[in-house]
Amino acid sequence: MKKALSLLLAFALVMSFGISAFAANDYPSEPITTIIPKGAGGITDTLTRSLLSYIEQDYPDVEFVCENITGASGIVGMTKCALAKPNGYTICLVPAEICQLSNIPSYNCAVTLDDYRYVSVISAVPMMLIVRTDSGIDDVYAFVDNLSKDVKVGHSGTFGMGDMAIIAASQGWGKEYTSVPYADGDSAAITALAADNPEIDAVVCCPSSTLDAQIEAGKLKVLCSFGKGTSYDAPVVSELEGDYAVDIDFTTWCVVTVPDDTPDEEYNFLVEMFRKGTTNEDWSADMAKLYITTASRCGDEAREYVESQYNFYKELIAELGIE
Numbered sequence: 001m002k003k004a005l006s007l008l009l010a011f012a013l014v015m016s017f018g019i020s021a022f023a024a025n026d027y028p029s030e031p032i033t034t035i036i037p038k039g040a041g042g043i044t045d046t047l048t049r050s051l052l053s054y055i056e057q058d059y060p061d062v063e064f065v066c067e068n069i070t071g072a073s074g075i076v077g078m079t080k081c082a083l084a085k086p087n088g089y090t091i092c093l094v095p096a097e098i099c100q101l102s103n104i105p106s107y108n109c110a111v112t113l114d115d116y117r118y119v120s121v122i123s124a125v126p127m128m129l130i131v132r133t134d135s136g137i138d139d140v141y142a143f144v145d146n147l148s149k150d151v152k153v154g155h156s157g158t159f160g161m162g163d164m165a166i167i168a169a170s171q172g173w174g175k176e177y178t179s180v181p182y183a184d185g186d187s188a189a190i191t192a193l194a195a196d197n198p199e200i201d202a203v204v205c206c207p208s209s210t211l212d213a214q215i216e217a218g219k220l221k222v223l224c225s226f227g228k229g230t231s232y233d234a235p236v237v238s239e240l241e242g243d244y245a246v247d248i249d250f251t252t253w254c255v256v257t258v259p260d261d262t263p264d265e266e267y268n269f270l271v272e273m274f275r276k277g278t279t280n281e282d283w284s285a286d287m288a289k290l291y292i293t294t295a296s297r298c299g300d301e302a303r304e305y306v307e308s309q310y311n312f313y314k315e316l317i318a319e320l321g322i323e
Contacts, residue, residue: 027088027266031063035092037077038156039185040068043206044254047123047292048093055277062273070184073097073157075110082115086259088266091119093254097160099306099313104159106323113310116257117267120274121297121305123287126227127165127250128234130203130211132193133221140224140235143202144244147175154180154189154200159322162186162204164313165226165250168320169237172246186210194219206252207232207291227251229293253295253309255302271299 034052038044045068052064069077074095081092094116102109129140137143147170155162158181170177182188186205193203194214204226205211214220215232222232228249230236237246256274258267277283278296287294297305 027269028062030089031065032088033084033090034064034066035077035081035090036066036068037070037074037093037095038068039070039187041187041208041210042156042185043123043125043208043252043292044093044095044185046209046290047254047287047294050286051122051274051277051283054280054283055273058276058280059273072183073101073160075101078115079110081257082111082259084259086261086263088258088262088270090259091270092116092257093122094257095161095254096252096309097157099310100159100161100164100317103310103314103317104322107159113306115260117260117262118302118306119256119258119267119270119298120278121253121255121295121302122274122278123292124229124251124253124295125206125291125293126225126229126236127162127204127206127252128225128232129166129223130190130193130205130220131201131223132198133218135201137223140237140240141244143223144173144175147173147177149176149178151202152178152180152200154182154192154203156185156189156205157181157183161206161250161252162189164316165248166204167322168248168250168316169226169246171320172248173244190214190220209290212290232291253305255306274298 034048036045036048049066056062056064069080074097078092078094078098081090084090098111101107102112131137153166155166157163163179180200186208187210189203189205190210192199222234225234225236226248228236238248239245258270275298278294284294
């Protein structure tokens with residue numbers, strides 16, 4: 001009898017331990033905080049929230065809570081993610097700017113590629129040059145001809161993708177301009193350009209719902225694309241006529257990340273979840289309506305892509321003489 005009771009107690013302990021272990025690894029059992037290091041309404045924000053809504057439909061037990069944390073070209077938000085507990089409950093949309101900023105010694109970037117594990121690259125979108133419709137500038141050729149220190153060009157932050165694009169283009173054109181960074185991202189710069197009393201003369205930014213609304217309202221227009229792909233039927237800078245052509249390709253992207261020490265179990269779950277989400281044709285079609293090109297590079301492929309971009313910008317920054 002005592003032996004039977006002992007076996008019964010042992011079995012109960014094993015079962016109790018098994019249930020507890022399962023509960024501890026029942027990931028995700030709480031909302032996943034998603035850090036978006038860009039302002040509300042911009043391309044990163046629009047892209048992310050749309051994708052997460054599709055993922056939640058496929059995974060009804062998964063819930064995402066988004067936080068827009070702006071500042072320092074996204075570094076503030078990226079740093080919060082890097083320092084978060086590596087348990088799979090904090091993810092971050094790291095933008096392409098990490099490859100520029102971490103390659104500029106004087107910037108003293110607070111994060112590096114080694115601070116993250118890379119879940120999924122979800123977009124690849126060319127930067128564009130935007131002016132007011134009533135600016136008197138009919139095309140990119142007229143813009144270049146009139147470019148000078150008196151022309152104020154807005155972008156989402158110093159050494160961000162927009163800033164780097166206009167730096168490279170202006171050097172190729174042999175022109176100067178005045179740089180105006182907007183810490184709250186592309187949406188803030190677009191709003192400033194579209195205002196009745198604009199603060200700036202042009203913006204270099206990505207497609208977004210904010211930009212699309214201003215274009216439809218007739219206030220803003222696209223002059224050219226700084227990437228190989230086109231948006232709004234805009235000409236590509238590298239394919240312009242004669243000396244106006246500049247051999248550059250500034251295509252921005254963002255990648256879903258988790259802190260570097262995130263365990264394999266949680267990391268692999270996220271990889272497969274985002275793989276399913278980023279291959280959803282309905283999501284891609286929704287984004288195409290906003291001139292946003294989606295991507296689906298997951299796991300090792302995401303890491304390899306980000307590393308290749310890092311090496312590209314390392315060489316470019318050296319060529320541009322940015323220290």
